[in-house]
Each structure stands twice: as structure tokens, then as C-alpha cells.
Amino acid sequence: MKILIMGCGRVGARLAGLLDVDGHRVTVLDTDSYSFRRLPSDFHGTALVGNGLDQEALKRAGIVDTDIFIALTQGDNRNIMASQVARHIFSVPRAICRIYDPLRQEIYASLGIETFSPTTVFAEMLRQKAEGR
Amino acid sequence: MYMVVIGGGRVGYYLIKALLNEGHEIVLVEKEEAICDAINDELGSVCVRGDGCEAAVLADVGTDRADMVIAVTGHDEDNLVACQLAKHRFKVPRTVARVLNPQNEVLFKKLGIDVTVTSTNIILENIEAEVPTHLMTHLLTIRDRGLEIVEMKVPEGSTAVGKALRDISLPANSVLSLIIRRGVRPVIPSPDTVLAADDQIIGVTPQESEEALRQALGDTKTNGGARSA
Numbered sequence: 001m002k003i004l005i006m007g008c009g010r011v012g013a014r015l016a017g018l019l020d021v022d023g024h025r026v027t028v029l030d031t032d033s034y035s036f037r038r039l040p041s042d043f044h045g046t047a048l049v050g051n052g053l054d055q056e057a058l059k060r061a062g063i064v065d066t067d068i069f070i071a072l073t074q075g076d077n078r079n080i081m082a083s084q085v086a087r088h089i090f091s092v093p094r095a096i097c098r099i100y101d102p103l104r105q106e107i108y109a110s111l112g113i114e115t116f117s118p119t120t121v122f123a124e125m126l127r128q129k130a131e132g133r
Numbered sequence: 134m135y136m137v138v139i140g141g142g143r144v145g146y147y148l149i150k151a152l153l154n155e156g157h158e159i160v161l162v163e164k165e166e167a168i169c170d171a172i173n174d175e176l177g178s179v180c181v182r183g184d185g186c187e188a189a190v191l192a193d194v195g196t197d198r199a200d201m202v203i204a205v206t207g208h209d210e211d212n213l214v215a216c217q218l219a220k221h222r223f224k225v226p227r228t229v230a231r232v233l234n235p236q237n238e239v240l241f242k243k244l245g246i247d248v249t250v251t252s253t254n255i256i257l258e259n260i261e262a263e264v265p266t267h268l269m270t271h272l273l274t275i276r277d278r279g280l281e282i283v284e285m286k287v288p289e290g291s292t293a294v295g296k297a298l299r300d301i302s303l304p305a306n307s308v309l310s311l312i313i314r315r316g317v318r319p320v321i322p323s324p325d326t327v328l329a330a331d332d333q334i335i336g337v338t339p340q341e342s343e344e345a346l347r348q349a350l351g352d353t354k355t356n357g358g359a360r361s362a
Contacts, residue, residue: 053210055236077186081210081240088243103188104214107222 004029004066004092006052006082007073011098013038015070020045029061052082055089069095076101083113134158137199137225139185139215140206141168144231144252148205149179160194186214188222196223205231213237216246268351269343272335279340287332290353299324303349304342311335 001024005012008030016028017040026045029052030036036047050057052071063069069086071079076099083095095113099105105117134157138149141163149159153176162185163169172180183190185204196202202219204212209232216228229248232238241249262270262284273282287293293301298309312326313319313333320326328350338346 054234075210077208077210077214081213081237084213084244085240089240101187104186104218107188107218111217111221 001025001067002062002065003027003068003070004058004061004063004086005070005072006030006079007071008032008035008038008047009072009074010038012070012072013040015072016045017043027061027066029057053078053085055085058082058085058090063090063092066090066092067094068092071095071097076104080104080108080113084111087112134200135195135198136160136201136203137162137185137191137194137196137219139202139204139212140231141165141172141180142205142207144205146172148203150176153179162190162194186211186218188218191215191218191223196225199223199225201225201227201229203229207233209233209237213241213244213246216241217244220245269347280337281340281343282335282337283343283346284333284335285347285350287328287330287334287350288353289330291328291330291350292352293328293350294330295327297325297327298322301328301349304338304345307336307338307342307346309334309336 003019003024003026005016005026005028008028012028016026020026020043028039028045028047029050031049031051033049039047048061050060052058052073063086069083069092071083073079079097079099083097086092086095097108097113097115099108099115099117100119102117102120105115105120109115136152136157136159138145138159138161141161145161149161152159159179161172161180162183163180164184166182169180169182181194185191196219202216202225204215206212212230212232216230219225219228227247229250230241230246232241232249232251233253235251235254238249238251258271268288269283269285271281272284309322311319312322314329315331334350336346
């Protein structure tokens with residue numbers, strides 16, 4: 001599958017490495033080339049400098065025939081907007097979007113993009129740990 | 134009307150001043166404390182400090198009873214999310230977003246933002262209109278009909294000069310509604326009106342016929358019409 005990841009932070013870089021090992025065609029997009037140092041040294045995919053909110057940059061990153069778009073920048077709103085550009089402008093079949101704010105995550109879950117909130121997930125995980133479940 | 138304005142930068146500040154003057158009930162949501170304080174000192178308590186993209190903040194300022202939410206921050210993604218929250222979570226009947234990157238206008242429309250104001254395009258249009266060789270200026274877009282109201286000047290040497298309107302083939306559904314001539318009262322043209330160089334024309338045209346209209350009135354080559362045929 002062709003997968004485009006926006007944001008090469010810790011999660012983005014690690015995910016790119018994992019998907020690459022699984023044999024997918026992975027492209028990572030980040031505004032800062034320095035962030036690509038986080039990619040594994042044997043990464044076979046493409047790393048591109050560009051702003052994922054810019055439609056031209058998305059085209060250069062090959063969004064037109066991408067199967068899954070994953071938005072992992074630090075900005076909730078940036079992730080939300082880029083995911084909606086992927087779905088509604090470029091008709092990417094799936095857009096997965098990280099949204100830290102749980103309320104915003106809930107709302108967008110019903111608006112055509114797949115959302116998850118690390119805040120909710122970790123809080124629940126830690127609760128289970130604390131309660132020894 | 135009750136309006137919630139997001140973003141207290143220059144646009145937000147002058148906007149709420151104007152809206153308050155018209156007697157509307159206004160709340161401004163702004164992230165930065167210093168800006169909030171300055172605005173509240175000057176205009177009375179109209180500004181609430183907070184992130185206008187957070188549902189809890191929007192709930193606090195009573196967005197559910199707002200007639201309109203207007204997002205004018207300097208970031209397209211923030212304006213988009215604020216308007217989408219207003220629409221989907223608080224059922225606000227009318228949302229207005231400032232768009233900085235003209236590319237994003239289509240997305241905002243697709244996602245149901247009622248009104249988009251693209252400041253970059255407005256500035257471009259205004260400057261372009263001052264460039265002497267620029268033939269056509271957009272005055273207004275009638276969005277839901279796909280029509281443009283445009284202004285153009287008939288250039289010296291245009292094939293349309295000296296012709297009556299009935300003899301000029303205009304694109305389908307394009308209408309010339311007003312001719313403004315130096316020193317004369319503006320006239321509503323009839324089929325007999327003869328065009329002169331330097332005539333200023335106000336017309337209504339479907340967006341897709343704009344270029345054809347520009348050619349019909351502005352082409353200076355004798356075979357100009359043949360190109361579009």
C-alpha cells in the first residue's frame with residue numbers, strides 16, 4: 001500500500017520505519033529536514049521537505065495515488081485540515097488523524113476522517129495500570 | 134444579532150469595533166492575554182481569553198445561541214476548525230471564515246463553511262485594477278449562481294469600437310448592464326448603443342464565459358473572435 005505520513009516526529013518516524021519494514025511504500029513529509037534524522041538508517045521510503053497544508057507539496061509527495069494519509073504533526077488543527085484536504089480534495093480513501101483534544105477528536109470522528117486522541121488512549125491505559133487491571 | 138468572533142488580531146479588532154457600532158452583541162475570543170486586556174480596556178468587556186477551537190471555550194461564550202460565528206485568525210487551519218465546531222457542535226446557522234491561502238477556498242466551501250473571505254484575492258484584485266493594461270476587474274461574485282459582476286474598459290483599437298451591441302457576439306448568458314463614459318450620464322445599453330474606446334462597462338457573466346467576454350470587448354486583432362470559435 002502507498003502511505004503518506006505528515007509529520008516526522010517521534011511517532012511519525014517510528015511508524016514510517018515499521019510500515020517500511022512491512023513492505024509498504026512510505027513517504028514522509030515534514031517542514032524541517034532536520035526531523036528526518038529520526039528515520040531508521042535503513043529506511044527505504046521517501047522523505048520530503050514540505051508543508052502538508054500546501055496542496056502543491058501534497059501533490060509532490062504523491063498524494064494523488066496514496067491509499068492512506070496519516071497526519072501526525074503537533075498541531076491538532078493542522079492535522080484536521082490536512083486530513084480533510086486528503087479526503088475531500090484528493091479523494092484519498094483513508095485519512096487517519098491524531099487529535100490531542102478529546103472533544104475535537106469526538107466531533108471529527110463523525111466527519112469522514114479516522115481520528116484518535118493520544119490523550120484519551122494514554123489516560124485509559126494509565127488508569128488500567130494504576131488500578132491493576 | 135449575537136456574534137462570536139474568533140481572533141483578536143488587526144482584522145478581529147476592527148471588525149468587532151464596526152459590529153459593536155452597529156449595535157450587535159459581540160464576544161471576541163482571543164488566546165493572548167495581553168491582547169485581551171488591551172481590547173477590554175478600550176472597548177469594555179467584550180473579549181474572553183481562550184482558544185476558539187476548543188469546544189469548551191465556545192460553549193462558555195454561549196456559541197449555541199450565536200447567530201453567526203466569524204473566524205478571523207491569521208491561520209487557515211484554525212479558522213476552519215473554529216467554524217466546523219460552530220456548525221457541527223453548536224448548530225450555528227452562519228459561519229464566516231477568513232482564508233489566507235486562496236488554494237483553501239474550495240476546501241472550506243466543500244466542508245460547508247457558509248462564507249469565505251479570501252483577503253489575498255481581495256488585495257490582488259485591488260492592485261490588479263490599478264495596472265493600466267489590466268482589462269477586467271471582478272467587482273462581486275454571486276456565488277450560488279456562479280456569476281461574476283465585472284468591470285472592464287474597452288481598449289483603444291478593440292474590434293468592438295464603433296460597433297453597435299447587436300453586432301458584437303457576446304458569450305451566452307453574459308449581459309452588459311451599464312456603460313460609463315467620461316463626462317456623460319451612465320447609460321443602460323440597448324442593442325443600438327455603439328461602443329467607443331475608453332468606455333467603462335459593468336457586466337454580469339457566468340464564471341466560465343469571463344475570458345470569452347474579455348475577448349469580445351477587448352481583443353484588438355481583427356481575427357480575435359475566430360480563436361474562441
